Every structure is written in structure tokens, then in C-alpha cells.
Amino acid sequence: MTSFARVSILIFCLYSLAISLLEACQVPVFRYALERWSADKYELAVFSNGQLTKAQQLLIDEVGDDVNLEIAVIDIGKMTESDHARYGNVKVSEGGIVGHLYYPWSVGKANPSLNSDDPLWNGNLTKESLNKILNSPVRKAILEKIISGESAVWVLIETGDEVKDNEAENKLWKHLNEVSKLIEIPDGVVGPGELDRVATGEVDVEDVLRSTIPLKISFDVIRIKQSDPEEKIFLKMLTSFVPQLIEQSSNEPLIFPVFGRGRTLEGLPSSIISKRLMMEACSYLCGACSCEVKRENPGIDLIMNTNWKKFLVGSEIIVDKVLPPLEGVGDLVGADSRFPDFATVPPLDPLSSTGSESLESVQKDENTSDRIDSLVGSEIGQSHFNRVIGICCAVVLGFLVIFTVFLKKSS
Secondary structure: OOHHHHHHHHHHHHHHHHHHHHOOOOOEHHHHHHHHOOOOOEEEEEEEOOOOOHHHHHHHHOOOOOEOEEEEEEEHHHOOHHHHHHHOOOOOOOOOEEEEEEOOHHHHHHOOOOOOOOOOEEEEOOHHHHHHHHOOHHHHHHHHHHHOOOOEEEEEEOOOOHHHHHHHHHHHHHHHHHHHOOOOOOOOOEOHHHOHHHHOOOOOHHHEOOOOOOOOOOEEEEEEOOOOHHHHHHHHHHHOOOHHHHHHOOOOOEEEEEEOOOEEOOOEEHHHOOHHHHHHHHHHHHOEOEOOOHHHOOOEEOOOEOOHHHHOOOOOOOOOOEOOOOOOHHHHOOOHHHOOOOOOOOOOOOOOOOOOOOHHHOOOOHHHHHHHHHHHHHHHHHHHHHHHHHHHHHHHHHHHHHHHHHHHHHO
16 A cells, blocks of 8 residues: 555544544534533622611622622722722712613623723612613513523513514514424534433433423514613613614614524614525524534623523533634625525425413422533533544544645655
């Protein structure tokens, strides 16, 4: 056998090995984010003029651990130099408390144009204002829809022009209904009741769902009035990290997808929505994920006051994933060449989706939980090791290809 033949066989073997080891997990992006990504925490700085009263301390203590919010209590009379540099000169009336709400640190890091030292919201902290930070009717509705199995909930921010807002919603629904018939759940997703296949090595533990929430391709739409006082702070969360979008599209409805544990991407002005654009956006949300870390992916988390784990199967190990390359849904508004040619896309049968389940009907499976935890402990390290080996194989493969070309020319 010639040297060229030997190298060719080696290249083929390494190529096959690299492909198998680098294969992405098959859980859809929206489901992976729901089951395995903890939401980034916002910061609420609470400023007082002296010691907190019992009522004020009780107000803060009642926040609890379910919400993705960290609270720092600061006496303005004891502020350090670094406190002044971070928060500025804060004024608090005698006996009152003032709150400053900040995005998670990761938002400022991912958006250099956004001044992370500027509070998202500030004002007197009362029971009413604190409740609006933690909860709102729209967020409650989003939670219910996600837990019932919706892939994503599209939030439409109204302009106040009823005709324009209705047209935007109708167009959005039209395209969502069209693309949902063309998208399928990735092959290879394994239900939580099929863990025996993981133990035998038939499937990867990364492809196993961690909850009994229905897995389906399904979208919903919720509208918000800009003048709704109950949603004032939630609207700030949605829009403040994309100031350019707000400036450029202030007179038209804006649309934000919300998925996972309350994660959203850059909004879209309704005027640019098309079938191709929604196909690309929904394919991103419903496609299989690949492996890297959460913070390198687009989007921000919203404040959601709920214990997500009670809807899932036990306490899983969180393994970060990198989603398909995309800086935000806004980047979908690019050249037409980025979008699929729908003339060549055969229509697919819509995925069957059984009826939605209410929050109360979702039950944890303790036996499945224990089995997942035991399998994850042994499999997760091997999964990471396999990917490292796969990358090494790919690098070696590249060198061998170059060497083969050189060898062939020399012979």
C-alpha cells in the first residue's frame, strides 16, 4: 500500500470520528434554554437614609429566592468611594427607601453601546413598585404559555394606533402559522422515559429531555399597551437594551420573541416582518443546539418570578450550549441570500400538538429525576471529553489534508 493510500484512509477515519464526536445535541434551542439555562440575575440597589424599618426589611425579605434578582441594601450615609462611582449621588428622603434596578452584568458586556451604570428603573421603593418589578400580567401569561409547551411567545408592543397594531398582529400570525408547518423537531430527541437507552450507550444524555412539558412547534402572541402602568417596568426590560431600535422605529409596533426561562432577543419592527424573516427566526429558536457557553449567545433574560425547577424533572446539571451563530433577531434583516429559497422547500405536515396543559397539571417525576442525575454524573464528563477529542481530530485532519496534497504532488 502506498503512503498516499495510507494517509487517505487515515483521513477518512479521522473525519468520521470528528463528525461523530462534534455532533450537536438534538434538543431544540427553546427547550434547552428552558430546561438547562438559569436566568441571569438583575440587580436592585435599595438605598436608605439610616437603618431600615421593620416594615421595609420585611418588604425586601418577602422577595424570596425564586426570582432572578439580587438585592443590595445601601445606607447613603455609609457609601464608599466605589459606591459613589457605581451609583452616583443618591438622595433619599427621611424614612423612605429608593430603588435602582440594573440589567445583569452580562447585558452591558454584550452591548458596549449600553451604559451599564445607568439604572433601568429608579424611584421610591414601595410594595406596589416592587411588585411591578417582580410581576406583571403579561409575564404571568408568558409563563403559563411556555410551561404548556409553546416554543416561544411573541410579545407585540402596541403603538396606540389600533389599525396599525391590528395589521401588525395579523401579519405576525399569518407568518407564524405558515412557518410552523415547515419546521420540525430535530431528530434524535429522547423523552425522559427513555433513559435506558442512555445507559446502554444508544443515545447521548445531552439529547434527553428534562421535563414532561409537551415538546412541539407552536407559537403564541401577546400584545402590550405602552400606556399600561402594570407593564411599565417590563416594557423597560424589553426595550432599554436596544435603544437604536426604539429610536428608529418609534412609530410602529415592535415584536420580541420570549422563550426558555424568560429569555428574549432583539426586537423586530413590524414593517420588516416577512415569511422568510420569520422562517429564519423560528428555525433558529427550534433548531438543534451546538455546544458552548450561554453568555456567548444572543439575547437577555427578563425578570421572571417563578421556581422553574418545579416544572422540570429534578435538579439537573446545567451544561452551557452555544446556539446557532446569530447576534440577535434584528440581524435577520440582512441580505436575501441569508434566507431559504421557499420555492425549493417542500411543505411539511404540521407537527401534531396536543392541547396545552395548565400550570397545575405539570407534575414532577421523582424516579426519572434520580435516574437522570445518576446518568448525568457519569456521562457529562465523557461528553465534554468526546468534544475535545473531536476538535483535536479536526485539527489533525486539516494538517493531514495539506500533507496529502503535498505528498501527491511530490510523487
